[in-house]
Amino acid sequence: xxxxxxxxIFAACLAAPAxxxxxxxxxxxxxxxxxxxxxxxxxxxxxxxxxxxxQGIGVRITAGDMRMYVSYGREAKNEPAARETLASFHxxxxxxxxxxxxxxxxxxxxxxxxxxxxxxxSDGDKSATGQVLVVTRLPPGAVCRVGxxxxxxxxxxxxxxxxxxxxxxxxxxxxxxxxxxxxxKGPGFSGPYGN
Numbered sequence: 001x002x003x004x005x006x007x008x009i010f011a012a013c014l015a016a017p018a019x020x021x022x023x024x025x026x027x028x029x030x031x032x033x034x035x036x037x038x039x040x041x042x043x044x045x046x047x048x049x050x051x052x053x054x055q056g057i058g059v060r061i062t063a064g065d066m067r068m069y070v071s072y073g074r075e076a077k078n079e080p081a082a083r084e085t086l087a088s089f090h091x092x093x094x095x096x097x098x099x100x101x102x103x104x105x106x107x108x109x110x111x112x113x114x115x116x117x118x119x120x121x122s123d124g125d126k127s128a129t130g131q132v133l134v135v136t137r138l139p140p141g142a143v144c145r146v147g148x149x150x151x152x153x154x155x156x157x158x159x160x161x162x163x164x165x166x167x168x169x170x171x172x173x174x175x176x177x178x179x180x181x182x183x184x185k186g187p188g189f190s191g192p193y194g195n
Contacts, residue, residue: 029094112169133161145179
């Protein structure tokens with residue numbers, strides 16, 4: 001009986017690494033000049049861009065009034081992320097970080113993105129420039145922003161954004177859960193409206 005139990009434990013230990021998954025980052029460029037653009041209809045409507053992403057997950061960007069809206073997936077236009085932006089004037093970065101689970105057989109399953117935005121925060125006659133890392137959850141389920149990190153006030157900003165992605169994004173409930181803010185906030189930091 002003891003031999004059978006030990007053999008079962010040994011077999012389980014061998015199988016565990018095969019089923020284990022690791023968390024990895026993949027980086028793709030974001031160059032609006034290489035995306036399909038549809039012109040806007042109003043002066044402050046800059047239009048929409050459809051861009052290639054990672055593993056067939058499309059990236060949809062709309063812009064107006066010096067603000068960007070970034071969403072992902074087949075239904076990107078209808079996702080909550082398509083209506084989420086920063087309160088300050090801002091522009092998008094040039095690289096998207098895709099956080100994925102990699103299974104033992106090498107398959108990648110993306111679950112979140114991290115995108116850096118350049119911000120300009122005005123307070124009366126003064127203004128400050130900054131950078132904000134925005135973490136967005138991916139399908140299955142709704143696509144929405146789950147967290148924010150000041151890219152200048154935190155020397156470990158990338159690690160903080162990855163922490164949000166890895167620990168919060170997959171179980172985040174868009175529309176009911178509140179986005180997470182990690183680390184210090186400097187004068188150039190901007191969150192969404194109302195924060």
